[in-house]
Amino acid sequence: MKQIITVMLLLATTITFSQNTLEGIVIDSDTKEGLDYVNVYLPNLEKGTITKENGSFKITNLPSGNYKVIFSMIGYGTLSLNVTLPLKEPLNIAILVSAIEMEDVIISTPFHKLQSENVMKVEQEKISDLKANGAVSLADGITNIAGVESISTGLGIGKPVIRGLSSNRVLVYTQGVRLENQQFGDEHGLGLSDSGIESVEVIKGPASLLYGSDALGGVLYLNPEKFAQANTAQGDLNYNYFSNTQGFNTGAGIKSSGDTFKFIFRGNLTEHSDYNTKEYRVTNSRFREQDFKAGIGYQATQFKTEFRYNVNNAKLGIPEGIGEQTTLKTPLLPYQNVTNHVLSSKSTLFFNNSSLDINLGYIYNDRKEFEEHHDHDTDPEEIHEEADALEAALHMKLKTANYDLKYNLPKLKKFETIVGIQGMNQINTNYGEETLIPDATTNDFGIFATSHIHFNKADVQIGARYDNRRVDVSSGISKNFNSFNGAAGVKTDIFTNLTVRLNLASGFRAPNLSELTSDGTHEGTNRYEIGNSQLQSEQNFQTDLSLEYKNDHFEFFVNGFYNKINNYIFLSPNGEVIDNDPVFVYLQDNAKLYGGEIGFHFHPHPLDWLHFESSLETVTGKQDNNSFLPLIPANSLSNMIRAEFDTKSIAKGYAFIKLRSTFNQNNISSFETSTNGYNLLSAGLGGTIKVLKNDMTVTVSGNNLMNTTYIHHLSRLKTDNIFNMGRNISLGFTYYL
Missing domain, CATH: 2.40.170.20 (TonB-dependent receptor, beta-barrel domain)
Structure with missing residues (x-):
């Protein structure tokens, strides 16, 4: 066991301690206007934010490497994008209006992709939706x-x-x-x-x-x-x-x-x-x-x-x-x-x-x-x-x-x-x-x-x-x-x-x-x-x-x-x-x-x-x-x-x-x-x-x-x-x- 872990660690390349920033703006592809309250999420890092009124966003303290970024909002199609950090320039993202419900990242498969990107078919349901249908347990x-x-x-x-x-x-x-x-x-x-x-x-x-x-x-x-997004707090009673x-x-x-x-x-x-x-x-x-x-x-x-x-x-x-x-x-x-x-x-x-x-x-x-x-x-x-x-x-x-x-x-x-x-x-x-x-x-x-x-x-x-x-x-x-x-x-x-x-x-x-x-x-x-x-x-x-x-x-x-x-x-x-x-x-x-x-x-x-x-x-x-x-x-x-x-x-x-x-x-x-x-x-x-x-x-x-x-x-x-x-x-x- 210890030997296997050691081998796996040695396979990894040298750690870099650079801190990177992911930033950009999200707009409506038709109106070209900035969109607020768009979820921006990096599933591999489990880190994200929400866009401001002009559609801008900024996420700091990110490691170098290739990562998937998910942009999602009710009424719009979910967009999955691969980015390489550090960025050469800020992102300019346009998302399409869509009546199709938002997609979420599939966690149970190893590559953490959207269902539309998955080779294996996986069903996903929110617990809140199941309870809204009257589920007792x-x-x-x-x-x-x-x-x-x-x-x-x-x-x-x-x-x-x-x-x-x-x-x-x-x-x-x-x-x-x-x-x-x-x-x-x-x-x-x-x-x-x-x-x-x-x-x-x-x-x-x-x-x-x-x-x-x-x-x-x-x-x-x-x-x-x-968990709550960085520098926020939430509570609820039900x-x-x-x-x-x-x-x-x-x-x-x-x-x-x-x-x-x-x-x-x-x-x-x-x-x-x-x-x-x-x-x-x-x-x-x-x-x-x-x-x-x-x-x-x-x-x-x-x-x-x-x-x-x-x-x-x-x-x-x-x-x-x-x-x-x-x-x-x-x-x-x-x-x-x-x-x-x-x-x-x-x-x-x-x-x-x-x-x-x-x-x-x-x-x-x-x-x-x-x-x-x-x-x-x-x-x-x-x-x-x-x-x-x-x-x-x-x-x-x-x-x-x-x-x-x-x-x-x-x-x-x-x-x-x-x-x-x-x-x-x-x-x-x-x-x-x-x-x-x-x-x-x-x-x-x-x-x-x-x-x-x-x-x-x-x-x-x-x-x-x-x-x-x-x-x-x-x-x-x-x-x-x-x-x-x-x-x-x-x-x-x-x-x-x-x-x-x-x-x-x-x-x-x-x-x-x-x-x-x-x-x-x-x-x-x-x-x-x-x-x-x-x-x-x-x-x-x-x-x-x-x-x-x-x-x-x-x-x-x-x-x-x-x-x-x-x-x-x-x-x-x-x-x-x-x-x-x-x-x-x-x-x-x-x-x-x-x-x-x-x-x-x-x-x-x-x-x-x-x-x-x-x-x-x-x-x-x-x-x-x-x-x-x-x-x-x-x-x-x-x-x-x-x-x-x-x-x-x-x-x-x-x-x-x-x-x-x-x-x-x-x-x-x-x-x-x-x-x-x-x-x-x-x-x-x-x-x-x-x-x-x-x-x-x-x-x-x-x-x-x-x-x-x-x-x-x-x-x-x-x-x-x-x-x-x-x-x-x-x-x-x-x-x-």
């Missing part, structure tokens, strides 16, 4: 992204599903580091709050080249909110109310930045009672979540670093049937009490035309699960007291340290190249009276290289990677898994405004600890699970083809994929019963998944404020024996009409109405049942007003407005025939200080 919000669903246990627990793959096949990144929180369990949620998260990015398909094992199915990349659960979330944040130091603090509290359907409340679907985030950063000419810390505690009820109808918010037995600590550091050393990124993380997951031992006729208040006094039946602590080093080589004509190493040390320890998976230590190591090659009419990205995973179990079992993987992609414009992307990638996933060694009752899933120490690594190869047409008023896309997975691992009942629970064992078979997304976005001229959006998503999963895979989401169609407006009293106003149609799911595994289709109607509006001379954003949204009774195919409450949430009206307020 982060797991609920991501289901608004085409191709993404969630395996849910009520409202409090949800885990992402990308094109039919979930659990350890989908890697989650937060604060720039991989999140590890015993994600093997169907009822183990993200353990994260959307508070303090700015946007979410989704890589659909194997990303093992970038992230190693567990990224076989894709990556959910959560971008934390940015409150959201949800009528269905009589629940709320409330929080506050403050951030401030000087020339070199910056900090950020944010706290949030969420409470929900049992969610309501048209016919009943779902007993013990209630939950409580507390979240705190903090960050401090330092930025000099040749060096920048930031440290972030997040602690999240969630007390989550586990529904087991329909019982007493109440709006109490304290969970009954059984319930989970899960605490996640995420400590991360992200640093960059800038050399002459190159840089070294160093990301370090430590994740401490403390998971407690409490079982029901009381008499069902006991008074609810006594149940609460009993729950507080109980010892956890299942208590696991997972401690994970990981590192990620990337050296950005000097740009060589058409080549941008990155080489890197990544690794992880993970220790699982049991403290409860029950043991589902044994104590064990896992070590990962990976090394990779990737290049982005710019040709006149096409962009190409290629890369290769080697990984090793070693699992040492307290019982004496030791397993080694190795894999070579590669990826290649091309993006080109085949006609005017028509872009095609073709990506080929292999990926792998080593069996997780549960699959290898579990032997016990998993109370949250009501089954007895038996692991298989002879399991082999899953290995896949996926082909992605994407077509996109875009002009000033119309966008159309078609994404198709075919994913072949060898040694696909799955749970299957063997017909036996232990301790009154059905026995499930881990098996392997080759599998394939295929499908994609299709959609359009139309904003007619001259009614640029009016938007029509539609998307269809479909996925099919089968084993080689032609039987269907479990937990494959049903096909769905989403249609939305959205209006945007600005008045003297309301800024950034919007209103929308949306109909989501989910079709019957009859392509089911041998131990699943079919699920009927349904239609959900939602609507909302919002905007920013002035209150006491400060901005306040107000949002109102309604979901399932027709109060439809339905069951989602990926709901873990489906086996008990328990409906998903009924009508819900959400009210949100954010006051900016």
